[in-house]
Amino acid sequence: MREPARRVFAAEYNRSEMKVKEGESQYAPGYVITPTGARCNRLFVVGVLTEVEDIGREDSLYRARVSDPTGTFLVYAGRYQPEAAQVLSSMEPPEFVAVTGKADVYQPDDGDTIPSIRPEAVSTVDRGERDRWVVTTARRTIERLEKLDQLPEEVEERYHPSLNEYRDVVREALRNLLGEERHEPSVEDEPEDGEADPETGRADGEQGRWREEPPVEDVEEWDFS
Amino acid sequence: MSADKKLSKALEQVKQSVDDFSERELTEELRELLEYGVPPDQAAETVIRRKGRSDPAAAAGEKKLADAVPGERGLTVEARVLDRRDRTIKVKGEPREIVSGSLGDETGVLSFTSWNEFPFEEGDAVRISNAYTREWNDRPELQVGDYTEVEEIAGEDLPPAEELSSPRDVSIRDASRAYRPRVEATVIDVLDRSGLVMRCPECNRVTEGGECSEHGPVDAEPDLRIKAVLDDGDSCIQATFPREVTESLTGVTLEEAEEMARKAMDRGVVQREMERVVGRAVVATGRVLGDNFVALDVEEPESSPEDDARELLEALQ
Known part of the structure; x- marks a missing residue:
């Protein structure tokens, strides 16, 4: 059976630090377990490609950054992903892209964990498809939040996910889609400014609201075998 | 031993171990095995084993x-x-x-x-x-x-019948349970052997190098198709988009695809053109044959993402 592609926002995916394998064999599927319990062998993400860089030494290794309204996915395409590498290398950011790929978590020596995606298929899409992805991903996330009290014990212990925190992630993504993120009252801000302007709010807000991506260093050392 | 004798011998053996079954049913199963040349005692054992496994009282x-x-x-x-x-x-x-x-x-x-x-x-x-x-x-x-x-x-x-065979909105997970399933999903991958293919005029099979696996060398005819993966985040299914569906989804006709391939002297350009549908959200109506979803009609989802987003936000307040 083919593994379905999970829908997870970057803010959640980038906090993943568990990888489990089903079975002992070399070919047993691996899963990245996210804080709300998504079992990701495969992921499907749509966002804005903001950067593509060849960071390889001898062979090419493309690192792409794909931003959704909550954070940035790191996508690595090397010699085992030749088609995706070719498509990525020919793209000119910023562009809306769809990426289907294998979920992976890299653990450098310092104990950090860096979730990433090894792409199987990459394609340019339009804003409408990006918006639909945000809606579907919001739905799937809400479904997981509804079952948060049924998380397996080891997942609960590792992450102690907060319902409110991930509800906020979903809200943030949906407001961004609607171009409302400027008017979101924050704790320090004045409560409401009341002057919604969805026409202009959107494009600027998108860039401004992206979070810092996780620190990545020494990625040249990655072993993709 | 005559066929009748073999049958009655096997039947006697079965009846000693199995009851609650009609003689007619046991005879039918034994006769089938004996026709394949299974020796009577082995045929009897087979039927006894079968009956032992299923609960004899549990006729559906x-x-x-x-x-x-x-x-x-x-x-x-x-x-x-x-x-x-x-x-x-x-x-x-x-x-x-x-x-x-x-x-x-x-x-x-x-x-x-x-x-x-x-x-x-x-x-x-x-x-x-x-x-x-x-x-x-x-x-x-x-x-x-x-x-x-x-x-x-x-x-x-x-x-x-018209109602039973009309499209039914289902998730991918339940697609094989509906006669005419309609699923909302995303094309998350386009598989190899999509694009321009050549088909045998006799049996419609895709040919390799002008040869059909059934009919040998044939005068193959061009066709356009996509083999894709449809995925809704919960389940996925392999799908085939026939020519009309592929043409409307990609905006590329069979003739244009042939022209592209001719110019590039490579059918691979058509495959790569087809790969551009990765990421498209679709509402696909079709039919599940085996483990493949044959799409008969593919449309854009009707709902607007903005409306959906507003609805979700309200529910979250």
Whole structure:
């Protein structure tokens, strides 16, 4: 059976630090377990490609950054992903892209964990498809939040996910889609400014609201075998 | 030993170990094994083992189609014939006429195979008694055997055929349970052997290097298709988009695709053009055959993402 592609926002995916394998064999599927319990062998993400860089030494290794309204996915395409590498290398950011790929978590020596995606298929899409992805991903996330009290014990212990925190992630993504993120009252801000302007709010807000991506260093050392 | 003697010997042996079964049913199963040349004592053991496994008291009785499971016997259903096709298969080298198709009721759909005459047409309501089921592609399939009775009924309790065979909105997970499933999903991958393919004019199979695996070298005809993966984040299914669907989804006609390939002297350019549909959200109506979703119609989702987002946000407040 083919593994379905999970829908997870970057803010959640980038906090993943568990990888489990089903079975002992070399070919047993691996899963990245996210804080709300998504079992990701495969992921499907749509966002804005903001950067593509060849960071390889001898062979090419493309690192792409794909931003959704909550954070940035790191996508690595090397010699085992030749088609995706070719498509990525020919793209000119910023562009809306769809990426289907294998979920992976890299653990450098310092104990950090860096979730990433090894792409199987990459394609340019339009804003409408990006918006639909945000809606579907919001739905799937809400479904997981509804079952948060049924998380397996080891997942609960590792992450102690907060319902409110991930509800906020979903809200943030949906407001961004609607171009409302400027008017979101924050704790320090004045409560409401009341002057919604969805026409202009959107494009600027998108860039401004992206979070810092996780620190990545020494990625040249990655072993993709 | 004559055939009759073998049969009665095996039957005696079975009857010592198995009761609660009609002699007719046991005889049928034994006769089939003996016709294949299985020795009588082994045939008897086989039937005893079979009967021992299934609970003899648990003849399935009357069920709705959605409740049928593989491995049932004594099953009775009332349903409409949604489609039927006659086929000739080879049994022990001998051609045999069989009928296969789909049955529908208000709960779902069930494939069937009839090993005997099946004088009913699409839309007919039938009562099928004493049928059995097998497993086929992870789904139950109803078998109309020698001891199954099929009679036409008025079918006042069954929805009309047009309703049963009209598209039904389902998740990918349940697509194989609907006769005409309509799923909302995303094309997350386009598989190899998409784009321009050549087909055998005899059997429609895709040819390799001008050769059909069945008919040898043929004057193959070009066709355009996409083999894709549809995924909704919960489940996925392989899908085939035939030419018309591929043309409307990509905006590339078969003629244009041939021109692209000619110019580039490479059919691969068409494959890469097809790969551009990765990421597209679609509402696909089709039919599940085996583990493949054959798309008959593909449209854009009607709902607007903004409206959906507002609705979700409100529910979250």
